[in-house]
Amino acid sequence: MSQNLYLTVQSLTKYIKRKFEADPHLRNVFVKGELSNVKIHPSGHIYFTLKDDKSRIQSAMFKGAANQLKFKPEEGMNVLINGDVNVFEASGQYQLYVQSMQPDGVGALYLAFEQLKRQLASEGLFDQRWKQQIPTLPKKVGVITAQSGAAIRDICSTIQRRYPLTEIVLFPAVVQGPQAAPSINQALIQAEQYGEIDVIIVGRGGGSIEDLWAFNEESVARAIFSCKIPIISAVGHETDTTIADFVADMRAPTPTAAAELAVPSKEELFDRILQRKRSIYRSFSNQIKTERKRLVNVQQSYPLQYPERLYRPFIEKMSALDDRLVRSRHELTATRVAEHARLAKMLAFYSPNVRIKEESRSTTLLTERLTRAMQIELRNKTDHFTASLRMLKALNPLEVMDRGFSIVYKEGNVAKSVNTLTVGDQLTVQLQDGTLQTEIQSIQLKEKEEDK
Structure with a gap:
């Protein structure tokens, strides 16, 4: 094929x-x-x-x-x-x-919700230890929601009604659709950079799970967790639950409830202040009564009834101490007078003129003795020096050479015996007025007495 x-x-x-x-x-x-x-x-x-x-x-x-x-x-x-x-x-x-x-x-969105919830829970993002405390009296409340939605109107009206001293700062965000998650994240960054925001409300009104899905995105959950400002999550209605609710520092069932959690009620504050006022009044009243009772008891006590008995022992003690002080002063004066007399006698005995004359005679005698000793020592040293010069002159090799003697060197060393020399060695001969080089032609040993 x-x-x-x-x-x-x-x-x-x-x-x-x-x-x-x-x-x-x-x-x-x-x-x-x-x-x-x-x-x-x-x-x-x-x-x-x-x-x-x-x-x-x-x-x-x-x-x-x-x-x-x-x-x-x-x-x-x-x-x-x-x-x-x-x-x-x-x-x-x-x-x-x-x-x-x-x-x-099961629905895809529900499955995605459960998967992300399980993942973030395993990472610890829902742990209570990370939740920040919501401030009691916030000065500024940040709101992240749609600019024209019902949520912002409910939040503003609730805060103005409950605690009008709080300033509301809106950070508009898209809260539905594909752009919602990036928009919410950017609004969180703006709120942190704004400064002086005490608490943030993040949320929107109700809707389907698809409408609320931006608050189930992982990026939004991590942005809420990373925010350094306390966050209240307010997404949808009371039955709606999102990932943002688990991550936020506090969850509110509705935006209106979030506003109520964010600020105190002025009526409740007034009641609390009134209660504190009453409590302080009662406390001070009880304290004044107690102190008055103590004052009466002190005034009626035995020492205050007879006050002279309190200071009488001290007067007697002061009198005794005064007598001791007088006696001590007299004794000290007598001791100082006797010491002064003794020192005056010693000073008269050791008069400067007498001491100077005695020290002058002693100095003269010592000078004479020192002079004689120096003269004797100088004479002894001179005699010893002269004897040493004579000895050095006698031992000086040059003096010997003046009498016709010479010194023989081999390779820089003095040749003391013919046994260290051989025929042909080069020698240096030191004379009185110079040196000469020579070579050994023959060697003759000195005959010993026994050979003779």
Whole structure:
């Protein structure tokens, strides 16, 4: 058979792919099954296997479609899928390319809500230890909501009625639709940068779960958690619950209730002040009564009835101390007079003129003795120096050389014996007036007495 009749693998795969694409039953198909081997790629694509109890098919959901999901696909989740079936040429396998996905049996938004709630709870964002205290008497209340909605009107009217001293600062935000989450986050940043805001109310009026969904976004939840200003969440009606309610420092069922939680009631403050006033009055009245009673008791006490008995012992003690002081002064004066007389006698005995004469005679004698001793010592040192010079002169080698002697050196060392020399050695001979170089021609040893 001719080789021209054989197809390449690529050609066969392309043919099969065209068949898949031409089949209208493989376009816009609706399939339900269980997710398996779910892999969310960093690029945003989602790859998984869709299976039932008898078959399975490889599936892919690319980033554009995946970004529209309100929930996170998880292992074992039953889903309803809409998409196309086609062939992946590189591997020759057919795949389901998913365009949309929703949970089977539960709404996508509800599932996304539960997933995010579970994730943030595991991270500790709902823990009570992170909740900030709402100030008792706020000077400025920040409000993040729609500029023209009913929520801002309810909040303003409630605060003006309850505590008109508070200033309301509105940070307008989109609270519904795709732009709502970024708008709320930006408003939170503006409120922090504004400064002097004591508490923030974040919320809007009621609506469907889709209308309130911005307050279930992860970015909004993390922005509320990161805000350094206490936040009261007021989203929807009393039965509505959002992720923002769990993350906020306090949850209010409605915007009106949030305003009531944010500021105190002036009537309640007046009542509290009146109660404090009464309490202080009663306290001071009781204190005055107690002190008056103590005063009466003190006035009627025995010491105050006979006050002279209080200071009589002190007068007697002062008199005794005064007598002791007089006696001590007289004794001290007598002692000082006797000491003065004794010192006067000693001073007369050690008169300066007498001492000077005695010290002068002593100095003269010592000078004469020192002079004689120096003369004797000088004479002894001179004699010793003269003897040392004579000895040095006698031992001086140059003096010996003047009598015809010389010194022989070999390599810088004095040659003291012929036993250290050999014929041919170069010698240096030191004479009285110079040196000369010579070479040994012959050596003759001195005969010993025994050899003779």
